Amino acid sequence: MAGSKICVICGESKRSNQLLTHKNLLLNDRFSICRDCANSIADFTDEESVIEMAQLANIPFVKNLYTDVKRQSKKPNFGIYQKRLAPYKKFETFSDSVFTTDGAAETVDVTPELERRWGKDYSEEEYAYFENALQGLIAIKPATTAFEIQRYVANVKLKNALDEAFKTGDPKGITALRKAYSEDSKDLGFDAVLSGNDDSGKSLGQRIQNWELNEPVPDNDKYEDTAGLKKYINKWFVIPMKRTFGVASEKEVDSLYED
Structure with missing residues (x-):
């Protein structure tokens, strides 16, 4: 088939849209790695298998991102991991890998400072996830x-609430929290x-072009908050x-307790 390549793992000829984006310079124009094989080999319950696939594809293994994908995705796979990796421009090849969680383990010591930042009554694993995020x-x-740190903290907690809504299957919660x-x-x-943004790996110019082609152009600068997001x-x-x-x-404090 025109434009197809042979997967070095399964040996089958695959179309370009079935192939993994990799940086292994030892694979010439005839060979590549197919997505199915990459997702099959990279078992997210086995960290070593993900590291081995990253090494074969010559892309970085970043422990924080591996942990996030493992925790947040119902069916984590190598493709999801690559999407999460795309915006981090400082990670180019496997030589840029980070095999630790940058000082934050999968569990942490719950200190008063940690409780002030995130609130109380979370588990050690949840505090570790918040800190990593x-x-x-x-x-x-x-x-x-x-103040910017506090904004980041609020953003992390919003994402955590959205993940929980997905897990419990709460459609109204998912809609409101996602917005x-x-x-x-x-x-x-x-x-x-x-999360889930298919254009996460595109440049700003490419995303603007996509918005111009697909999004409606407003008539004025006033927007109706139909979803009550504000x-x-x-x-x-x-x-x-x-x-x-x-x-x-x-009055503002009292409004927090209104239905």
Whole structure:
């Protein structure tokens, strides 16, 4: 078949859309690695198998991302891992791999500082996940102020709430949380790493071109908040932050307890 290559694992001829994007320079124009084989070999219950597949494809193994994919995906596979890796431009080849969690283990010591940052009554594993996710955001876009760190913390907790809604199969919760998380991530400049965003590996210019071709152009700069997103973010993020810094009014605080 024109444009097809032979998978070095299964030996079958596969079309280009069935092949893995790899950086193994030892594979010439006739050979590649198919997605099915990559997903089959990279068993996310066995970290070594994922490392071996990353080495074969000559792409980085990053422990934080491996842990995130393993925890958040119902059926984690190598393709999902590659999508999550795409926005991290500092990771190019297997030589850039990070085999530790950058100082945050899969469990952590629960300190008063950790509880102040995330709140109480979480497990050690949950605190470790929060810290890893926070460090991942900082790696993409370093925070310059304490307030920005708090915004990142809120973003991580929004993503965690969205993951929980997916696990429990709550359709209303998924819809509201996905919109809130999407808007918050875009506001923070993390739109390229939104979960499930197929264009996460594209450049900003490519995404703008896609928006221009597919998204409706508004007639003016006024948008109707039909989903109540502004109210949701105001209640669960803006007012709690104002209360934390002691600038929330009594009316705003009372609104937190309204249905």
